[in-house]
Amino acid sequence: MLAWLDLGSNTWIAHVFIVVLLTVVVNFSIRILLKKTHEKLLLTDNSWDDAVLIAARKPLALLVWVIGLSIAAEIIQGVTENELFEYVSLVRRIAIILLLMTFLTKLIKNIEENILLKTKKSEIEADEVTIRVLARLLRLSVLITTGLVILQTLGISVTGVVAFGGIGGIAIGFAAQDLLANFFGGLIIYLDRPFTVGDWIRSPDREIEGTVEDIGWRLTVIRTFDKRPLYIPNSIFTKISVENPSRMSNRRIYETIGLRYCDAAKVREIITAVKAMLIKHEEIDSDKTLIVNFNAMAASSLDFFIYTFTKTTEWVYFHEVKQDVLLKVIDIVHEHDADIAFPTTTLDGPLPVELIEKPKT
Numbered sequence: 001m002l003a004w005l006d007l008g009s010n011t012w013i014a015h016v017f018i019v020v021l022l023t024v025v026v027n028f029s030i031r032i033l034l035k036k037t038h039e040k041l042l043l044t045d046n047s048w049d050d051a052v053l054i055a056a057r058k059p060l061a062l063l064v065w066v067i068g069l070s071i072a073a074e075i076i077q078g079v080t081e082n083e084l085f086e087y088v089s090l091v092r093r094i095a096i097i098l099l100l101m102t103f104l105t106k107l108i109k110n111i112e113e114n115i116l117l118k119t120k121k122s123e124i125e126a127d128e129v130t131i132r133v134l135a136r137l138l139r140l141s142v143l144i145t146t147g148l149v150i151l152q153t154l155g156i157s158v159t160g161v162v163a164f165g166g167i168g169g170i171a172i173g174f175a176a177q178d179l180l181a182n183f184f185g186g187l188i189i190y191l192d193r194p195f196t197v198g199d200w201i202r203s204p205d206r207e208i209e210g211t212v213e214d215i216g217w218r219l220t221v222i223r224t225f226d227k228r229p230l231y232i233p234n235s236i237f238t239k240i241s242v243e244n245p246s247r248m249s250n251r252r253i254y255e256t257i258g259l260r261y262c263d264a265a266k267v268r269e270i271i272t273a274v275k276a277m278l279i280k281h282e283e284i285d286s287d288k289t290l291i292v293n294f295n296a297m298a299a300s301s302l303d304f305f306i307y308t309f310t311k312t313t314e315w316v317y318f319h320e321v322k323q324d325v326l327l328k329v330i331d332i333v334h335e336h337d338a339d340i341a342f343p344t345t346t347l348d349g350p351l352p353v354e355l356i357e358k359p360k361t
Helices: 011-041 048-077 083-120 128-153 158-175 177-192 234-238 261-280 315-335
Strands: 200-203 208-215 219-223 229-233 251-259 291-297 302-310
Touching: 011 048, 048 083, 083 128, 177 208, 177 219, 177 229, 177 234, 208 229, 219 234, 229 234, 251 261, 251 315, 261 291, 261 302, 261 315, 302 315
Parallel strands: none
Antiparallel strands: 200 208, 208 219, 219 229, 251 302, 291 302
16 A cells, blocks of 8 residues: 555655645645635525534544544554554544544434424424434434444454343343333333423322423423422333323313302393303303303302313413403392302391290299
């Protein structure tokens, strides 16, 4: 490969100097070229070419150094008996493999960020959790493939490693049961998708309630309503029930109203008026179940209940709608010269003295 060099003389020093100098010049030229190209690509609407170029800048610069220094090392190898220089070719191949891995992982990261950015700008429809999980899987695949290729380059049989991995995997499985359980728990969350980042979730089985901030391979981060971060191992979600209020189609209003017993003659009219009000209400979904019925003769009130659904699922606005509905119910009750009942007790006292029958003498 280097037969053109006169290795028997001291000219090898000049050759090494020339190779290193060319390496510096080529590296500098590539950096300038990539910088100019990047400036031009920033002016275009296509963000994918930017992702490729940004991922390639550092690996390309390092590749020039790897090739240049390996050639210089081979020149030195021709005039020295040092055994270390025998590994120059092997080190070069491994370095190129690692640089390729760096390029691919960085490219995957850039593409992930571009897709998430376009998702936030509503240019494309995509699930953030799905994008992040797929990106992690791709990066993990690149890392595993790189490791196997390096082992093969070092002369280690990949088949033997896989066979050893099958035996060692049993021991590792017992030693890392929780870690594996959390990993597969995260995988199940990804496959079943009971919730995504940004959803409000809660569990009736555990004291878990808040907004999902991140779904990792081992932990899911939930921000509680008092703004505390809650870190939950993913394996927990395979054992508990999870409610997702963020995916509600409607919110329910279910209230019991009590009228006074002296307003018994007006109950029918009040119920009819309340039901008509709900049907006409702009924020009540009349296509869903709507019930207004007298259903109990309580100790100190005649009770009727309201069972209906709002169109909104937004928590704060729902309470505004509910407040409006209840205030209108009060207005209807008062319009019928009736009133809301409150707990009352009637006491029967002793008879007046003049009404008490006197004993006969």
